[in-house]
Amino acid sequence: MIFSLPVAAVLVGFLIAYFIKPAINNAVKLLLSFSGAFLLSITIFEFLPELYASGSKNTGLFIMGGLLLQILLEFLSRGAEHGHLHLDNERRQIPWLLLISLCIHSAFEGFPLAENQDLVYGIVIHKIPIAIIICSFLLVSNISRIQVLVFLLIFALMTPLGSFLGQLDIWSPVIKSNINALVVGILLHVSTTILFESSKNHQFNASKFGVILLGIGLAYIL
Template sequence: MIYFLPMLAVVAGFIISLFIKPSSSSRFQLLLSFSGAFLLSITVFELLPEVYESGKSNVGLFIMLGLLLQIFLEFLSKGVEHGHMHHGETGRFPLLLLISLSLHSLLEGFPLNSSDDLLHGVVIHKIPVAAILSTFLIHSKIGKTKTILFLIIFGVMTPLGSWLHESFAVLDKYAIWIYSLVIGIFLHVSTTILFEASRNHSFNASKLGVIILGILLAYFM
């Protein structure tokens, strides 16, 4: 399931993009808010205690490095990871976007072997991201073949990260620090989603409700 579910999430996101406009759908925005709350909660409840209980030094430093890494990756991706839509150059393959999302996905796959709940958090987060990405690629006019190639590469990177961790024992020496990087990435992505869920600080009961639901579901899983 570690290898199958992340790829299924990309397929689901692509299908969603064919039927709705993510940038203007209120239901889609609720899904995005829920995914952000769930991912943040799983990170705090599951992954954060694990790295600090390890007793390894510099955990906090690597968390902050992960946060800075995600800021840099979003400079390349223009914020697709947390729901931003942007217009690409017509007909031009978005290589920098692919590199950014691939590195993000590769790293997020690394700790999935340690927690089923974290796997569910990543999958739930990946669905709206894939829908936004698919919409962007379709409208960028790079062609069906390049769009499918892009989504395939994006889809396999998270399972690849899990496979690398599972297959190469030498990586266990660095697992806690990689986990810490991933925590920083997740903290930045999820909190950005939540901060942007209520633009102009306006109160929205529906979004507040799904955010609370995401937190409670993560806590009781």
């Protein structure tokens, strides 16, 4: 499951973008808000308490390191991890900086999945709207379809690769705990950015608030 579901999430996003051809409209934004709320809640309800229970003295330091790492990655991706993507429609080559950033992000988020089954669902739900947005931009660019498929294949495999690395016996408990703390920082930054960016004209959005409550409630039940 930890290997197949993240790949399936990217595939679902690609199929929606290719066949339904959604604009970056309210439906995708609401799905993104739901995914952010669900991912944040899973991190706080499940992942974070387990991490602090490990007793590592540097947990907080590495969480902050993860936050800073994600900020650096977003300079490369221009915010693709939380639904912001700005690509030149005239581009004819794979956007390598975007791909590298997404790969690093995805590999880290996959690292703790083998030991955090609920987090698998959070990552999967998060990946679907992100994949829709990325695919929608790539498919209207001048990048060849072969290059688009190569991009998506690499992107899809990075989370399973991170999960595979996380299951290896080469990590000491301390190192593993520190890497997991980095992942928490990354997930906190991405999910809170999705949720707390200002709505259009700074107006209260009842639909967005409703899906956020739904995401929190579902994560709590799980």
